Amino acid sequence: MIIKIRDAMNDISRNKSKKKLSELQFRITQQSATEPPFSHEGFEKGTKLFECVCCDSILFKIENKFESGSGWPSFWSPFSAEAITEHKDESYGMVRTEVKCSNCNAHLGHVFEDGPEPTGLRYCINGAALNGKK
Numbered sequence: 212m213i214i215k216i217r218d219a220m221n222d223i224s225r226n227k228s229k230k231k232l233s234e235l236q237f238r239i240t241q242q243s244a245t246e247p248p249f250s251h252e253g254f255e256k257g258t259k260l261f262e263c264v265c266c267d268s269i270l271f272k273i274e275n276k277f278e279s280g281s282g283w284p285s286f287w288s289p290f291s292a293e294a295i296t297e298h299k300d301e302s303y304g305m306v307r308t309e310v311k312c313s314n315c316n317a318h319l320g321h322v323f324e325d326g327p328e329p330t331g332l333r334y335c336i337n338g339a340a341l342n343g344k345k
């Protein structure tokens with residue numbers, strides 16, 4: 212019974228998040244799609260924080276953003292170690308590390324080990340999965 216209630220609540224929050232998402236946001240965050248490179252219009256000038264488009268959790272901050280030339284927003288660190296979770300992704304015949312929102316499990320992008328110092332990491336994130344906040 213408890214499990215049933217929990218499932219029902221999960222469904223409610225899933226549906227809630229579906230409602231306010233665009234089709235692209237839904238496909239990225241819920242179905243692990245990737246937006247085309249250089250397709251994101253960018254964030255408003257003065258944006259300081261980047262929130263999950265599904266649940267508003269703070270995922271990245273401007274201090275950790277860098278220009279990677281990849282065509283996707285890139286960060287060398289998440290906002291905090293707790294903000295995201297990392298998962299092995301072997302789809303498309305590649306071994307990559309998928310990055311998800313730790314709060315709502317939304318797919319965000321992938322992390323690669325060719326980023327700048329101090330971490331050497333490149334969090335390659337779909338712009339449509341993030342909301343910029345000033």
Ligand SMILES: [Zn+2]
Nearest residue numbers: 263266312315
């Ligand atoms: Zn989230």
